[in-house]
Structure formats: C-alpha cells, structure tokens
Amino acid sequence: VIFDAVRKRLEQKQDWAGRRVLVTAGPTREPIDPVRFITNHSSGKMGYAIAAEAQKRGAVVTLISGPTSLGAPAGVEVVPCQRASEMRDLVMEHLENCDVLVMTAAVGDFAPADIQKEKIKKSGDRPLVLNLQPTPDILKEVAAKKTHQIVVGFAAESENVVQSALDKYQRKQLDLIVANDISAPGIGFQSDFNQVQLIRGVDNIETLPRLPKHEIAGILLDRIRDLSK
Amino acid sequence: VIFDAVRKRLEQKQDWAGRRVLVTAGPTREPIDPVRFITNHSSGKMGYAIAAEAQKRGAVVTLISGPTSLGAPAGVEVVPCQRASEMRDLVMEHLENCDVLVMTAAVGDFAPADIQKEKIKKSGDRPLVLNLQPTPDILKEVAAKKTHQIVVGFAAESENVVQSALDKYQRKQLDLIVANDISAPGIGFQSDFNQVQLIRGVDNIETLPRLPKHEIAGILLDRIRDLSK
Structure with missing residues (x-):
C-alpha cells in the first residue's frame, strides 16, 4: 500500500507545487x-474536486466550505462556515496568503434582514x-483588494x-469564469458530472463536453496554470 | 454471520409483528x-431510528422522508419527497393502509407563494x-380522515x-405527542441524542432523560404499543 502510494505520487505531475490555492465550495445558509434557513442545491462536489486535484498536483490548498455532506479531501485544510457574511470574512482573511482563488461556492445572494430569535409560529x-x-458581494470585495492573485x-x-457569465467576468475583474447551465438535466448541482464553458472574454470561450467533475477540475487547473501573470 | 443474524432475530422481541407503521422524517424543502429553497435543520435521525426499531420488532414500516443524508433502514420502504405538499399527498395516500402514524418530520410551515421559474438575480x-x-396542515387533515389509526x-x-405541545396534542387530536426543546444545546436537530417529553395530556407527561435517539425510539414504541385502542 505504501509502495503504491509512493509510486502514484511519483507518477502524479507536480505542476502546482509551491502554489497556494484557496477554494470556496458548497452552499451557504442564511437563518x-x-x-x-434559506439555502441552495449546491453539493460542494465541484469545489472539493478542485481542492483535491490541486493538492495532488502539489499545491497547498485551503478549502472554505459551506455545509456539505462531503469528507475533507486528503491533505487539504477545510475551514467550515455557514452564512455568506462568514464566508466573506474567511475569504478576505485568507486572500493575501494565496496565489490562486477559485470561487466555486454557491453563495446565497439574499439573507433575511432580521433573524428571529424564536421559531416563527404558523x-x-x-x-x-x-x-x-x-x-x-465577495468577488467585488476581492477585486478591490487583490494584488497578484x-x-x-x-x-x-x-x-x-454565456452573456451573464461574460458580464460577471468583466464586472468582477476575473481572470477566468466557469459557466454552467443549471437548467440542463443530469449535470450541475448534486451530480458527479457537469458541462461547462471556460470563459476569458467574448472571443475566448472553451466549451467542454459533459465530464465527471474531477476531470473538469483537472482541465481547469491546466488552464489556470497556463494563464500568464 | 447468518447464525448471528438468526440468533439476534430470535432474541429480538417481535411485539410489533403484524402492525403497519407509517413514519415521516426529515425536513421539507420549499423552492x-x-x-x-427554504428548509430547516432536521436531520431525519429520530424518524429513521423509529422506522428501524419498529421494523426490527416485527412491524411492516413505510418511511416517507424529506431530503436527508441517511441510508434506508434495512427492510423499510422509503418513499422520498421534497415539499410539504408532496409529503401531505403521500401521507394521505398511505394513511388508510397503516395502523400507526408517527409524524417526526419537520414539515416546513411556510412556502413561497410563487416559485420563480428562473434564478432570481441580485x-x-x-x-x-x-x-x-x-x-x-398535515396533522389536521389526518385528524379529519383517520379511522382506527x-x-x-x-x-x-x-x-x-410543554404548553405548545399540549395545545398541538389537543388541536390535532393526537394519541401522543413528543415534545423537545430545540433551544437546549447538544440535543435535537442533527444530534444523535435528544431529550424529550412524552405527553398525553396535562396530567400525563413523561420526561425522559437525555438518550440516544434509537433508545428514545424504543421507549416510544413501548408506549405506543401500550396505548389501549
């Protein structure tokens, strides 16, 4: 078993060695x-797959995760949170110590203005x-604070x-955006598969076939690695 | 292994043999x-424990379950659902074919009046x-339709x-109500433990100590068995 692990490690490309990666994953919960509470259908699988793949390829990975039923990927530091505001605080805290930030989390866009202390009665x-x-707006705050990331x-x-993703790409000053159509059946939320487009501008759209999320994670890490910064 | 299973089966009291039990469990989700969606912190553990225990003691058990991360108890038919209205339909459909109905589900009390077809934009x-x-109100509809159950x-x-539970006990014409204080730490939602009171009227309140949910399930089934009907 140890021999296998060593062999796998040697065969595994270590093209992310020395890079510090911060990943967000899962839904948030707004009480x-x-x-x-209000939440959403995100399972966290895409973010956990990216965190696991980056770690295997040599990166030091921190995963800020909303509530999911997934186990921590081997060698990855998982920092749990619930509310969007908690996730914001954690991202801003970890931002300066990372080289790459991948925001897969389905952060709730709206939260109750007042949280009731007692159960609301019917x-x-x-x-x-x-x-x-x-x-x-976590990405907006990141855009204002980021340096080399x-x-x-x-x-x-x-x-x-695509148009919504392009708007977000520009508005949030992203280096890359991954778009997926949640109205398509058999992919996306909860699924082990997804079908996405990697977008870096209106003339730079890569449409991937339907693939397991861990394979999408691998391709995405290839593309991020190749971004010249 | 087979011998052990047979021995366990022989040792297990079969005091629920021949009874048909319908259990509801878990949260509901309102899109x-x-x-x-809106949901709640119910893990479904209490209902799954009751379903498993009743099946071991000889009952034929159907479990109507909102979304949980729990596996189906051995020998129990699990019928999944999401919304409160779906759970209502399933309970009313199965009601006439059961002798005992145990409603542990944390049914959402409120649902959006209109479900948006497209994702609401920030x-x-x-x-x-x-x-x-x-x-x-599932229990109200059950009260109107039940015969021998x-x-x-x-x-x-x-x-x-206690007062809220007593009100509900009377209003919904229940044979027994299980009350628990969700403001107490270390019990209830998500926990494997709970601390409950079994209530059959203002002069008939049995306060159980903090116990694993499967033990509470056992005691509750003892009490239901002893109800003279």
Missing part, C-alpha cells in the same frame, strides 16, 4: 429563525412576509448563460 | 426558484420581498415547550 392561514437583503469565478445560470 | 443593493403562505406527533419548540 430565518432557530429552525429555518397562525392559521396568515401569510408571512420575509424581507431579504443582498449579502456581501489569479481569481477564478463560477456562474450558475438558468438563462442567458 | 424559491430553481436554485434556492441587483445591486435592492432588497427582495418574499411572500410566504402556510403549507398544508394511532397518531403520534412531534413538537419542536424554542419556547413554552
């Missing part, structure tokens, strides 16, 4: 009251109005996928 | 749009108002625990 047919406010974003869209 | 600092309406409810409360 409504002590029982209920009262007959009475409706409930929930006032939500936008959560911190390569920053990669993800865009999960249900319509106008 | 906001294709990406986001637009700068603009807040979002979410109009929620009450979900179907024993019906057991759960009350997860963060304040006035």
Whole structure:
C-alpha cells in the first residue's frame, strides 16, 4: 500500500507545487429563525474536486466550505462556515496568503434582514412576509483588494448563460469564469458530472463536453496554470 | 454471520409483528426558484431510528422522508419527497393502509407563494420581498380522515415547550405527542441524542432523560404499543 502510494505520487505531475490555492465550495445558509434557513442545491462536489486535484498536483490548498455532506479531501485544510457574511470574512482573511482563488461556492445572494430569535409560529392561514437583503458581494470585495492573485469565478445560470457569465467576468475583474447551465438535466448541482464553458472574454470561450467533475477540475487547473501573470 | 443474524432475530422481541407503521422524517424543502429553497435543520435521525426499531420488532414500516443524508433502514420502504405538499399527498395516500402514524418530520410551515421559474438575480443593493403562505396542515387533515389509526406527533419548540405541545396534542387530536426543546444545546436537530417529553395530556407527561435517539425510539414504541385502542 505504501509502495503504491509512493509510486502514484511519483507518477502524479507536480505542476502546482509551491502554489497556494484557496477554494470556496458548497452552499451557504442564511437563518430565518432557530429552525429555518434559506439555502441552495449546491453539493460542494465541484469545489472539493478542485481542492483535491490541486493538492495532488502539489499545491497547498485551503478549502472554505459551506455545509456539505462531503469528507475533507486528503491533505487539504477545510475551514467550515455557514452564512455568506462568514464566508466573506474567511475569504478576505485568507486572500493575501494565496496565489490562486477559485470561487466555486454557491453563495446565497439574499439573507433575511432580521433573524428571529424564536421559531416563527404558523397562525392559521396568515401569510408571512420575509424581507431579504443582498449579502456581501465577495468577488467585488476581492477585486478591490487583490494584488497578484489569479481569481477564478463560477456562474450558475438558468438563462442567458454565456452573456451573464461574460458580464460577471468583466464586472468582477476575473481572470477566468466557469459557466454552467443549471437548467440542463443530469449535470450541475448534486451530480458527479457537469458541462461547462471556460470563459476569458467574448472571443475566448472553451466549451467542454459533459465530464465527471474531477476531470473538469483537472482541465481547469491546466488552464489556470497556463494563464500568464 | 447468518447464525448471528438468526440468533439476534430470535432474541429480538417481535411485539410489533403484524402492525403497519407509517413514519415521516426529515425536513421539507420549499423552492424559491430553481436554485434556492427554504428548509430547516432536521436531520431525519429520530424518524429513521423509529422506522428501524419498529421494523426490527416485527412491524411492516413505510418511511416517507424529506431530503436527508441517511441510508434506508434495512427492510423499510422509503418513499422520498421534497415539499410539504408532496409529503401531505403521500401521507394521505398511505394513511388508510397503516395502523400507526408517527409524524417526526419537520414539515416546513411556510412556502413561497410563487416559485420563480428562473434564478432570481441580485441587483445591486435592492432588497427582495418574499411572500410566504402556510403549507398544508398535515396533522389536521389526518385528524379529519383517520379511522382506527394511532397518531403520534412531534413538537419542536424554542419556547413554552410543554404548553405548545399540549395545545398541538389537543388541536390535532393526537394519541401522543413528543415534545423537545430545540433551544437546549447538544440535543435535537442533527444530534444523535435528544431529550424529550412524552405527553398525553396535562396530567400525563413523561420526561425522559437525555438518550440516544434509537433508545428514545424504543421507549416510544413501548408506549405506543401500550396505548389501549
């Protein structure tokens, strides 16, 4: 077993050796009251696959993760969080000590303006109005603070996928954005597969076939490695 | 291994043989749009423990389960669902073919009045108002339709625990209600332990110590078995 591990390690390309990678993954949870919260369908699989692959290829990897049911990838430091604001704080704290930031997390865009201390009671047919406010824009804050870091974003869209991703790519001053169409069946959230486009501008769109997420992770790391900075 | 299984089976009391048990478990999920949803912290562990224990003691068990990360208990038919309205439909469909209904599920009390077909976009600092309406009251519908069934409810409360549970016990015409205080640390949601009270009226409150959920399941099945109907 040890021999196998050593052999695998020797065969594995170490093209990410010496690089410090920060990955965000999973959903966030925004509490409504002590029982209920708003979240999303992200499983965290894409981010965990990128973290695991970068570690295998020699990088020092920190994974800031919302709540998922996934185990920590071997050799990766996992920092758990729940709310978007907590994830923001952790990203800003770790930013200066990383060379590459890959933001796969499906950060909740809206959070309840007031968190109720006690469980909200159902009262007959009475409706409930929930006032939500936008959560911190992590990529915007990263854009303002980054120095040498390569920053990669993800865009999960249900319509106008490429145009929305291009807008986000420019607005957030990203080096690369990974777009996927969440309205397509059999890929994306919860799945072990995805079908994505790697976008670096309107004339630089690479459409990948449907692939296992760990293979997408490998290709994405190849492309990030090749970005001349 | 086979010998052990046979021995265990022979040693196991079969005091639930011939009874058909319907258990609900887990949280429900109420979609906001294709990406986001409202849910709660229920892990489903209490309901899965009751289903497993009843099956071991000879019952034929159906488990209607919201999304959890738990595996199906051996010998138990698991029927998955997401929304409160789906759980209601499944409970009403299975009700006439059960003798005992144990409703452990943390059914969402409120759901968005309109489900957006496309992902809601963040637009700068603009807040979002979410109009929620009450979900179907499953226990109320069960009370109106039940014939011979024993019906057991759960009350997860963060304040006035016993009084709230007593109210629910009477209002929903339950045979027994299990109350737990979700504001207490180290028990309840997500935990393998819980600390509950079994309530059959203001003069009939049994307070159990903090116990593993599978032991609470065993005691609860003892009490339900002893209910004279």
